[in-house]
Amino acid sequence: MLLSALLLAPLASGQQTSPSVTLEEALRTARERQPQLRQARSATEVARAAAAEARAPLLPQASLSASYERTTANFFQRPGMLPPSVTRPSPSATASWKTFNFFNGGATVNQLIWDFDQTADRWRAAKVRTDAQKESERTVASQVALSVRSAYFAAWTDKSLVGVAQETLRNFQRHLLQTEGFVQAGTAPEIDLAQARANVATAKAQLIAAENAYLTAKAQLSLAVGWKRGLDYDVTPPVFDAVEGEDAPVETLEAEALARRPELAALRRQVDAQHLTVRAIQGAYAPTLAGSVSATTGGITVKDLGWNVAAGVSLSWQVFQGGLTRAQVQGASATASQLEAQFDQEHLQVRFELEQARLAILAAKATLRAQQDAVLNARERLRLAQGRYSMGVGSGIELGDAQVALSNAEAQWVQAQGQLFIARAQLLFALGHG
Template sequence: MRTLAMVVVLGWCSGALAAEPSRVLTLEQAEVTAREQQPQLRSARAGTDAARARVDQARSGFLPQVSGNASYDVGTNRVGTSSGGVVSGGTARRFSAGLTANQLLYDFGRTSGRLTASRRSAEAQEATQAQTLEDVLLDVRASYFDALTQRALLDVARETLESEEKRLKQVKAAVEVGNRPEIDLLQQRTARANAQVRFIQARNAEGTAKAQLNQAMGVEGSTDYAVADVVVAPVEGEDSATDVLVERALAARGDVKARELQVRAQEAQVGATRSDFWPSLGATAGATDTGTDPADATWNVSGGLSLSWPLFEGGRTRAEVREQRALLRDTQAQQDVLRQQVRLEVEQARLAVTASREALSAAEEALVNARERLRLAEGRYQAGVGNIIELSDAQVEYTNAAAQRVQATYDLATSRATLARALGTQPHSVVAMAP
């Protein structure tokens, strides 16, 4: 499934009111950085390594268990007499060394069940790690699009401030020659001040958005960079019915696979615990070297079979089986909850994409109309048939329309990224192409 294509356009002009950032950050670079530095991913990888180690621990039950021991004792042999004296028997020395090996032969599936459970748990953790990567990348994309939004809104605020300053000069000149009343100058000064406030707020919002992007990438560093613009292509099948999209999501998402594996792991754990009711058969072998001195010690060997059967443990095994069965029901219930959550996420993301597309179309129309109204209002004011209130209102409407279009553009990008994640899209489906 190839669901996203992104066209990366490098570079942007920051204008005269802000310094040019020292570097440009692309979406691809942001994702690569997150893969390398995000603590959540490091934690997920560590969890996977621990789960694989538990598989090796469970497998060790099928292998021979060998232990060794050695001791060397020195002491005196002194015996008391009836008269209260002590007779010395000399010094006693004893050396002993040995090896003991135990091999499990059969335990009615106890060890194999635990090995199967640990394997399924490790596979579930691997799937969870993959889903964690998807979640981290979605967070990076959403933060990246928010940074783009705030950058574009800063450009709108900058353009508005420049327009208001230019208009202030024109109104001031008109008032000085008596073509306009002095109240127009006061009105325009207020409009310029308001535009300056909005520019300062937009500049702060952009800095905050880039700080949040740094956090999403797992970076502790400067925000002295610009984000490169991106265009998000439609998600494949984004207009399909919800049931179709849900089936795609259930077949592809890592968290769904992880939950299925957790159910299978718990089923194996139930079987392994139930096998504690039955005996365990093993073989033992040993060799010892015993004597008064290591140089002249005597070797002895032994071997045999052992059968261990817990006949009564106060109901402990039965209670453990009940516990594992209850945990299995809990895991199955969580699996059903996840399936319902997947449906909700897919439905919400699909509706958000549809709404964002429609909102963007309406915002573009509103921007065209607001631009034309501003042009007419400027012409009427210059011709002397319009007033400063009409012109200010037209400027405010144009600024709001421009900001609305910016927000709608990147809302659509975020909605499509969210839908891709809900469908279980892999990171390689994001394709960066030269402009």
């Protein structure tokens, strides 16, 4: 922590004119505004609506109708209406343009009684798919959190590298002033002055590159969060402790991941929903029983309407459809097998992600320890080189090399710290934490 404070001191001492953004603020904003999450929530609402739609055929279906017409009442004969022996006047002889009112109304209630769970299983499958979509929404939330954390840590790393570049430039500028004095006094050769000026120019270019990288990283962070804001903000040093169990064997981590990963839960529910779909299709092999109740009314005046009431049941059975149902069952069963294989593949992917994140954490920790030693030794080297140069026994090249070595060591330490944070974020994701 002392080394971290030393590396970040140049930034902390500068004027902070831009507002600061914390990791928690970035995550909270992403949960509210990220378009991917909004799309996932909308997809969940679509799934809920589909489940309600699938339930509708199980409920009574009621309809009302009413009509009015003004009609003539001319009689005309049709084949089969009267026996041949019965004579009627010619239609043309009795035709008239006189019209009459006719009112007609009706009400019908239909209810599915039993269809061997075709409709019920479709509804159950739709409900399970809704649960699967909820898990998919959680998956998107976890992916967004990983993207935000990774982008934030990358931005913090680049900001720290800006601090390293600033401190390097200040040191080279101090060396330049010192070298100019030595050259004027005749205690250092002209080549040292040329080397010092070149070092300052190189440090300026590296600072520009570091600042540009930091701006680019903040643009990536804004994209991950879903911000529509400029880049006039700064990230603060993240507080990201070790993940519980990050040093545990992968078998221990795998048990937790299998219980928590939303992708696996979504696939489990998709498999269950597909098996219910297979059962629903198989119900088409059996008949369907339905009932209905209807009432009708009609007449030529509203005050004197006649009425009728009817009730009945109907049985329908698709005895043969050219093998349609069998083909649908085969297709749905194959889809279920495909989803089961996809679940197994996702299981393997989860184990790989756990291994990858765990190994990345171990490597980052080891690298961090090594780079801490490298920074301390590079600082000591620079101190000795400065002392030698001040006493006139060292060269400007030796001093510049020592400064470059320190800058590289500090940059690699910062990058190792960022890699450790990102690896822990990947482990959180692999374990199923949002």
